[in-house]
Amino acid sequence: MEITKSLMLELYEKMLLNRIVEEEMAKLVIEKKIFGALHLGIGHEALSVGATLPMRKDDYLVFSHRGVGHSLTKGIPPSQIVGEFMGRSIGCSKGKGGVHLSDYSRGVLGISGSQGGNFVIAAGAGLRAKMKGTDQVAMCFFGEGTSNRGPFHEGVNMAAVWKLPVIFVCENDTYSFSTHQKQVMLIDNVADRAASYGIPGVVVDGNDVLAVYQAVNQAVERARAGEGPTIIEGKTYRWCGHHEFEDGTKYRDKAEIEAWKQKCPIIRVEKQLINYGTATKKELKQIEEQVKENIQKELELANNSPVPKPEELFTDVYANPEVFQRGISL
Amino acid sequence: MEITKSLMLELYEKMLLNRIVEEEMAKLVIEKKIFGALHLGIGHEALSVGATLPMRKDDYLVFSHRGVGHSLTKGIPPSQIVGEFMGRSIGCSKGKGGVHLSDYSRGVLGISGSQGGNFVIAAGAGLRAKMKGTDQVAMCFFGEGTSNRGPFHEGVNMAAVWKLPVIFVCENDTYSFSTHQKQVMLIDNVADRAASYGIPGVVVDGNDVLAVYQAVNQAVERARAGEGPTIIEGKTYRWCGHHEFEDGTKYRDKAEIEAWKQKCPIIRVEKQLINYGTATKKELKQIEEQVKENIQKELELANNSPVPKPEELFTDVYANPEVFQRGISL
Amino acid sequence: MREITYAEALNEALREEMERDDTVFIMGQDVGKFGGIFGVTKGLYEKFGQKRVRDTPLSESAIIGGAVGAAAAGGMRPVCELMLADFVGVCVDEIYNKAGKWKYMHGGTPDISIVVRAPMGAKGGGGSEHSQCPEALFMHGTGLKMLVPSTPYDAKGLLKGAIRDNDPVVFFEHKLLYVLKGQVPADDYLVPIGKAAVRKEGTDVTILAYSLMVHKAIEAALTLEEQGISAEVIDLRSLIPLDLETIFTSVAKTGRVVIAHEANKRGGMGAEISAVISEQCFKELKGPIARVAAPDVPIPFSPDLEQLYLPNAEKIITGVKLVLEK
Amino acid sequence: MREITYAEALNEALREEMERDDTVFIMGQDVGKFGGIFGVTKGLYEKFGQKRVRDTPLSESAIIGGAVGAAAAGGMRPVCELMLADFVGVCVDEIYNKAGKWKYMHGGTPDISIVVRAPMGAKGGGGSEHSQCPEALFMHGTGLKMLVPSTPYDAKGLLKGAIRDNDPVVFFEHKLLYVLKGQVPADDYLVPIGKAAVRKEGTDVTILAYSLMVHKAIEAALTLEEQGISAEVIDLRSLIPLDLETIFTSVAKTGRVVIAHEANKRGGMGAEISAVISEQCFKELKGPIARVAAPDVPIPFSPDLEQLYLPNAEKIITGVKLVLEK
Ligand SMILES: Cc1ncc(C[n+]2csc(CCOP(=O)(O)OP(=O)(O)O)c2C)c(N)n1
Ligand SMILES: Cc1ncc(C[n+]2csc(CCOP(=O)(O)OP(=O)(O)O)c2C)c(N)n1
Ligand SMILES: [Mg+2]
Numbered sequence A, B: 001m002e003i004t005k006s007l008m009l010e011l012y013e014k015m016l017l018n019r020i021v022e023e024e025m026a027k028l029v030i031e032k033k034i035f036g037a038l039h040l041g042i043g044h045e046a047l048s049v050g051a052t053l054p055m056r057k058d059d060y061l062v063f064s065h066r067g068v069g070h071s072l073t074k075g076i077p078p079s080q081i082v083g084e085f086m087g088r089s090i091g092c093s094k095g096k097g098g099v100h101l102s103d104y105s106r107g108v109l110g111i112s113g114s115q116g117g118n119f120v121i122a123a124g125a126g127l128r129a130k131m132k133g134t135d136q137v138a139m140c141f142f143g144e145g146t147s148n149r150g151p152f153h154e155g156v157n158m159a160a161v162w163k164l165p166v167i168f169v170c171e172n173d174t175y176s177f178s179t180h181q182k183q184v185m186l187i188d189n190v191a192d193r194a195a196s197y198g199i200p201g202v203v204v205d206g207n208d209v210l211a212v213y214q215a216v217n218q219a220v221e222r223a224r225a226g227e228g229p230t231i232i233e234g235k236t237y238r239w240c241g242h243h244e245f246e247d248g249t250k251y252r253d254k255a256e257i258e259a260w261k262q263k264c265p266i267i268r269v270e271k272q273l274i275n276y277g278t279a280t281k282k283e284l285k286q287i288e289e290q291v292k293e294n295i296q297k298e299l300e301l302a303n304n305s306p307v308p309k310p311e312e313l314f315t316d317v318y319a320n321p322e323v324f325q326r327g328i329s330l
Numbered sequence C, D: 001m002r003e004i005t006y007a008e009a010l011n012e013a014l015r016e017e018m019e020r021d022d023t024v025f026i027m028g029q030d031v032g033k034f035g036g037i038f039g040v041t042k043g044l045y046e047k048f049g050q051k052r053v054r055d056t057p058l059s060e061s062a063i064i065g066g067a068v069g070a071a072a073a074g075g076m077r078p079v080c081e082l083m084l085a086d087f088v089g090v091c092v093d094e095i096y097n098k099a100g101k102w103k104y105m106h107g108g109t110p111d112i113s114i115v116v117r118a119p120m121g122a123k124g125g126g127g128s129e130h131s132q133c134p135e136a137l138f139m140h141g142t143g144l145k146m147l148v149p150s151t152p153y154d155a156k157g158l159l160k161g162a163i164r165d166n167d168p169v170v171f172f173e174h175k176l177l178y179v180l181k182g183q184v185p186a187d188d189y190l191v192p193i194g195k196a197a198v199r200k201e202g203t204d205v206t207i208l209a210y211s212l213m214v215h216k217a218i219e220a221a222l223t224l225e226e227q228g229i230s231a232e233v234i235d236l237r238s239l240i241p242l243d244l245e246t247i248f249t250s251v252a253k254t255g256r257v258v259i260a261h262e263a264n265k266r267g268g269m270g271a272e273i274s275a276v277i278s279e280q281c282f283k284e285l286k287g288p289i290a291r292v293a294a295p296d297v298p299i300p301f302s303p304d305l306e307q308l309y310l311p312n313a314e315k316i317i318t319g320v321k322l323v324l325e326k
């Protein structure tokens, strides 16, 4: 497929958006405006953006805990994402989900709090598309650590046997919390596990947004054509801690972290754009300004949004709420 | 390794024992002396016997629902196995387990009622051996259908990463209840899934007891030497229904069943013994007579055994039984 | 009216709903050509094809999680069959956390319109892992509904209602009931979710039961009748929501309560029912609330021990006499 | 006596038991060099090495099933850490069916001497799948024991007892308690399993609580005291077995009961406790038994909603007044 200037600029813009929103969110944790666990995807942007952008609005997205970038790329406004993490009613899940982001109007189905629950949900979404005869696909992001959970096996196998339109995208950043991949699996490539299910497995440089985009796009086309699922693995690195309660330096060498920062996926695409003469520094600067300006507005929206009304505690449990019974006590 | 006459005769004898005990048990179902689900392993004997015999008495055995042959081969007396299925106190689990056979004095740890629960238990038994520094191994039998459950993935991976002395033996009889392998997985060989875990996977003719014995023996040696787990898959067939409440003909061609009966693993070893002049027909006949005579005695023992005493209902729940509280009501 | 079995009634419910609504489909092990191990899906594969009657791999997480995904993604109504209720243990995360919480967690958007059918109970020699009645595990859950029909009529009417319901429904069928015959209309009807049925009126004591135990309770009540004790038998049918109105009305009348279920006692359904009654009907109570349930031990395989283990009419009678004496 | 935190007390229990008995070992995610996400295994990897402090793959079935296997195979005493209690959902089969039933099913032979530690509870913005208190799921189980310490002293003494116990123990630690400081002996001691502790004596009402709620109950009782209401606060500590003697003695004295727990009400621990009291202390009861618990909704993320969701001292006080009025 052809890589156009507009596509490259879009990737660049979305990666910047991803990065800067997350940087802002990190600050909000320190300000105690974001509660609970925030898992930053800084460093992963070539995957979160490059693999999400090939999707249509009506495609299904299921991600892991590190899903801010994917949500942004799928089109959820920053105010609704940040607002969700702030527990405000502007949040895309009305402040009830927090890290469990979702936006059903944009096909964002959410995350599984228990890591690995997402594989089988994604298979189900793919099944829905297939049964309805649409050409939608479902995209399921996961970490290399999570590929050791049982539902990976069950979900990928079911998708394979039923030729469901699902793309499983592994964001391999070598660590699962503090645990190195070598401690928990003997093989190097998660994508090689595709062979167990008789489906293609593809390994790409997870910091090369164009490589990611192309590999995923091909898998999406394959899925839309009814040929079934693919596992795509991108090798990348998270710059920060597992979540914002630890900084990720206790179990990783500073040198290792530094080396990966040198491979920054955003600077890489920036260089590509400039070196090939696709865009000028000025153009890029302009994009950055716009992104930042927009983010500031969005953050304000989030910050000005009220917390949910007390009665919200009791709504949305059932579709038919008459079920509810709480009895006399408290 | 060398295949001696005595080994061949032992394999032959154990296979006969396996076959005839199961045939007798099938009759006991009709006589309503055996209750619940009996899953016959008739047709699987090259695997149940050939893969269990390389084990030592102190090795750990975990099997699936089709475990009568394995239990016999591991040395549990037929009376205790049949008695268990009859719910009698002679049973190896005192009549409390039924199909959940076990005999801890012989390393037989039992089965998981939820299919697939056995993979992780076996990994744990292997971990015990490894931590204690013994050279015991754990053997885990399972069906091809069950290889699609999550704990397969988790258990095999854990055993692989920790180089645990576990041998995973797949009895691939193509069907999981009524479901054909092709309906539930795209690949032909379960053993090929070994590649996902970086361990060896071996496919053998599951009706060739010598091939099974040798492959498993090699895996056992590897495990004892501290080199970790192996997946071994034997292709075989079950002659009867999934259990004794159905006869297996609703979803399988008579011709297919017949063809496999022609490949009877017992006749095969019988022929090998005679064709190579290792044993005479008369010798084999003698063995058969002895096996049958012994079985009759054992069946009588089972049949004469009393049912468990009523107070048995309440024992064995806890190691420290003082925990128990049942309150006033019933 | 014609009589059919509980299994046939369920089959009819599935057939009718699948005809009515093409978003309804079935997933489970051996539910296709084989028709399910208790025959509940018989003939549906032939009628609706493999697209809508799906034999699955032996992968319960994928079955239930897949159903949740298909429903959440929009408009599908999967009906899952677990081969045995015991196997809820391997997909608690999918039922309890995904089906039960994904609506709320996501601000109310997706309807998790799934049904999880599961055959429960001891039927003679199943042992600890093949005989369980695990309904209490889900009583504590949020966002779920739970049904436990005791008759062919209710089996059909409740299953149809469960399939049409937009919320996730856990639907337990007792293995020993599949062959029970009863009058079942050939046409479309629903049994309302959340309504109990008074199976026998009485004035001295209220016996609350569901599923197979309803029949034991009626048996007990008839014997008690001969002894001059008038027992009211209520078939709860729906555990979530519980029909508190019917329960409280009966308790107000009798002042004495026995709750009967097959599962073991501690932390069982009887606990919640007893607690809610003693909270709300304290003044009306004339004696302690007894729970007639299995003891807190795994289910023994030996059919002789199993018989000792199981609650039955006789034990219900003892329970009734106990609360009448106190 | 020196004061240390609840997390440190647990850490000390692990260290002492590992020193005492080389069959004790630890399995879990990030329990090694990292020391566990709440620091409970800090320093143990350095002291006992990776053989006995095992970082596992993200595979809860394998962690718990592996522990059951290691124990059943003979003589090992694994202590498993689940990263959060919510994740019991992915290994219910292993805890509920394997750990809880394998002894009985196998005629009594293997001792399943495992401990499953799990941090539970809401701590501000965890949301529905990271804040649960799932203890009620196991109350219905057989063959398990279940402990819920509320103080550093009990945390150490009960964990040591759990490790030495030959039965499987589910051990819930409240996330908000890890930083709580309290007096803890530096030497070896056990807190007996199955014994509740009367934290405050009183005559008007009995408040039954455990884990974090004990502290809320004491807070409530002190406020009530000022208002002339004398509440007895009992810390259950052990949910299986329950210390019925201590409970019944208190109920006999006060005649009024409030049960407080953080988990949602329906099917929660309060149900079993209420039911057992109304069964056995009916005559002594002067009013209904109230359960102060969370509502039957998933746990909301928004910290504001979470505060509304959670039971607290104020709600306990309301509960107490309610049962005193009735
Ligand atoms: C079933 C389950 N176990 C453990 C956790 C806790 N947990 C959350 S994320 C995580 C590590 C995941 O690692 P990986 O899949 O590599 O993703 P990454 O964080 O590296 O993006 C763990 C252990 C969980 N959420 N669910
Ligand atoms: C978790 C779980 N799901 C379903 C079952 C019911 N079941 C028992 S055996 C079986 C088929 C197993 O097939 P396979 O693994 O191929 O073994 P085989 O019977 O062919 O020896 C099924 C579905 C079960 N016991 N546990
Ligand atoms: Mg990772």
Ligand SMILES: [Mg+2]
Pocket (backbone or CB within 6 Å): B143, B144, B145, B171, B172, B173, B174, B175, B176, B177
């Ligand atoms: Mg098979």
